[in-house]
Amino acid sequence: MTPYIVILSTGSELTAGRSVDTNSGWIANQLFELGWKVKKIITLPDDPNLIFKELEALQSLAKEIPVLAIMTGGLGPTEDDYTLETVLKLTGKTSYAVEKAKIRLTKIYEARGKDYKDILPTVFRQTNVPEGCKTLDNSVGIAVGFIESLGENSYLVCMPGVPSEMTEMFKRRLVPELKKMYPRENLIQKTKWLWNIGESLFQNEFIEPNREVYFKETEWGVTANRGYIKCIFQSTNDVMLDTILKSLEKQYPDLISDDVFQYVHEQLLYEKWTISVVESCTGGLLGKKLTERAGSSAYFMGGFLTYSNEMKSNLLGIPKETIETFGAVSDEVAFAMVDGLCLKTGTDFGVSITGIAGPEGGSEEKPVGTVCIGLKEPNGKIKVHRYLFPGNRESIRENASNTALFLIYQSLKGKVV
C-alpha cells in the first residue's frame, strides 16, 4: 500500500522568504530513497487557523485514501508554536507530558547549573504529546515528536523544525515506524556521477535507448550540479542495477565517477598523500572544498592565492614575460603555477586553477568561462586541462573547483588524466 504523502512545514520565516525550508526537500529525498513519492509539499505561516484548515483537509482526504502527512515545526517553546494545540483541536484529545522527556529536560537544566524551578512552563510544554499517540524521542533537543492517527492507514507525523533534531528523529525513530506502517520490499538505490554532460543529453543517449530493457521496473532520476550530474537508479533487483551501472560505465568511461569529494578524501588518507593548491579565479574555493571534511589536515597542506599577476610572479616566481606572452589564463601559466607551487610546498599532488570567471575579461579567443587547471601527480608529471564552463561567475568558479576534484579523483583511480 502506498499512501498519499504530504509534507507540511510551518514557519512565518519560511513564507516571508527569510529562511529557506531545507527540511521538506530533505524529507522528500529520504522518502524517495525509501521508494516513496511525495504528492505535495506545503509551507504555512505560524497561523493556527491556516494550519488547522490544512490538517482538517488532510483528515477529510484520509477518509478516501491512505494519507501520510509529515509535519515539521511549531513544537518549540515560543508563543508562535501552534502544532500541538492545533492537533489537539483536530482530534479532540488532551495532552500529557512524556516522563522520559521531562527527566531529560531537567537534567539539561541541571547541567547548565539551573534549577528545576527555573524551567518556564512554555519550555516544559515541549515535552507534551497527544494522549494515545506514538511518541518519537528527541535525542538532540527537547521537543518530543509524535505520530497521530488521521484515519484508516493514515497518519500525521509531527516533528520539530530544527534540522539537526528533525533529521536525527526521522532516521532513528520515524523510519522504523514507517516500515511497520507501510511494509514493502526493500528498495536498493545506486548513484553515479557524470561530468560535463547535460541532463537532456544523458536522457537522450542513455535512458531513451534503454527504456525497454532497463527502465521498465527501475526508477531513474538525475540531479544537475556544478560540473556534473548525479544519476540515481532504484530497484528491488540488485542484479539489474549492476547491469545498468556497467552499461553506464561502458558508455561514459571518461566521464563517470563516484562521489569525488568522498573518494578523494578517503584515498588521500589511505595513501598518505599530501596536496596543495594555487588558485587564481576561484580565490580559495578549491582549498575550502578540500578542507570541508574533518581530518583533511592529514593531506591538505595549504598553498597560494595568486589572484593578481603580481602575486603570481612575487609569490611563485613566475616570470612576468610568461604571463605577458601567454596571458594569465593559459596552459603555460597554469603549468608554471602548479610547478612553482610544488617547489614551495613539496606535496605529492598539486593543483593550479586560472580562469576568466567574468562577467568582464573575456575575449574572442578566451571567452568568459575559460579555465585552465594544472595537475601535478605524485610521479612528478604535470598536465594542464583547458575547459570552457557555462553560467555566471559563481557557476564558473564552482565548475572549476569541482572539476579540479574530478581530475584528482581520476588520477587517484589510476586513470590517465
Add this chain to the structure above:
Amino acid sequence: MTPYIVILSTGSELTAGRSVDTNSGWIANQLFELGWKVKKIITLPDDPNLIFKELEALQSLAKEIPVLAIMTGGLGPTEDDYTLETVLKLTGKTSYAVEKAKIRLTKIYEARGKDYKDILPTVFRQTNVPEGCKTLDNSVGIAVGFIESLGENSYLVCMPGVPSEMTEMFKRRLVPELKKMYPRENLIQKTKWLWNIGESLFQNEFIEPNREVYFKETEWGVTANRGYIKCIFQSTNDVMLDTILKSLEKQYPDLISDDVFQYVHEQLLYEKWTISVVESCTGGLLGKKLTERAGSSAYFMGGFLTYSNEMKSNLLGIPKETIETFGAVSDEVAFAMVDGLCLKTGTDFGVSITGIAGPEGGSEEKPVGTVCIGLKEPNGKIKVHRYLFPGNRESIRENASNTALFLIYQSLKGKVV
C-alpha cells in the same frame, strides 16, 4: 485590498528532494518587501491531475476572497511541462502564439546557425499563452509568462521555473502589474545587521521594550545568518524608520553594520586599497568571499593557505618555537601570520584566520570554535581578535570568515577595531 497569496511551484525534482525550490522563497521575500504576506507555499510534482486539482481549489476559493496565485515551472519544452494545458483546461480557453516571442525565438535559433524549420513544435509551444490573458515578456529565455483571471480581483500568474528567467520577469514585468492590480501605499524597508547576537536576545532587548513606541505600525523581522542577524523594518512612515534605526545604532554601537560584503567591496574600490589574506581553518573561504563580486581584482591580491603548521613556518617564516609555545591557534600565531603575510604581499590590509573548526582538536582551554583573527590596517597597526563560534565545522568556518569581513568593515568605517 490585500489578496490571499499562494505561491505554487511545480517540478518532480522538487517533490523528490533532488532540487531545492529557491523560487518560492525568493518570491515570498520580494512580496514581503512590497508589503505582502504569503499565506501558503505549495510544491507539486509534474502531474497534470494534481496541478489541475490545486488550481481548481484556488479558483473556487477566489469566489469567496481575492486570491493571488503565483505559479512557477511547467512552461518549458519537455513532455513533463503541463502548466499551459492545465490552465486552458481550467478556463476552457484556447491558446495562441505571441508574435513577438516567436520572432525572438527564431532570431535565437538563427544566431546559433540553425534554421527556422529546425525548431521543434514543443519548443514553439513555449511562445503560447491563453487567449485574452495579460502576457509577461521573457527577456532572458523563451517561455512567455502570463496573468490569467481567477475571478473578481483574483489572478493566476504563470512564470517559467528557470530562476534567472523568473526573477527578471518578476521584477520587470510582474511587479508593475501587481501594483496596478492591488494598489497601496508605498512601503519602505530598511535593514541593519547585528553581529554575534541571537534572534531571541535581540527580540527581548530591543523589540519587546519598544513594542508600544515603535512597532504598532512598523513591521519587523529577523533572519539568522552565520555570525550576524539581519533586522528588517517596514513602514510607510520614513521618519519612524529612521528613529528606529537611530535607536538600534545607539543600543548596539559595536555590533551594528550595513551589508558588509557590499560595503567592503565598494569602499576598497573607492579608497584604492589592496588586501591579502592568510587562512588556516577556513582553508580559502575568506578569499572566496572576497572574490565573489566582479571587479574584486582591483583590491584582492591573493595570499596564503597555511593549513598545516609546516606551511605556516615554510611559507611565512613563522618560527616553529612560536607555534610550539603558543599553539597554532593563538593570538601570537595569528599576529605572526598577518605580519608575515603583509611582508610578502605588501597590501594595505591583511587578514589572518587560525582556529579550531572541529569536530576534533578542541581542548578545555581552546574548545572547538575558538578562532583568532588578525587584522593589519593601512596604518600598519595589527590587532588580533579572539572568538568562540557556535555550531558545527561548516558553521564555525562561515562565522569566522564573515566576522573577518565585519572587522574589515569596522576598520573602513574608522571604528577602533
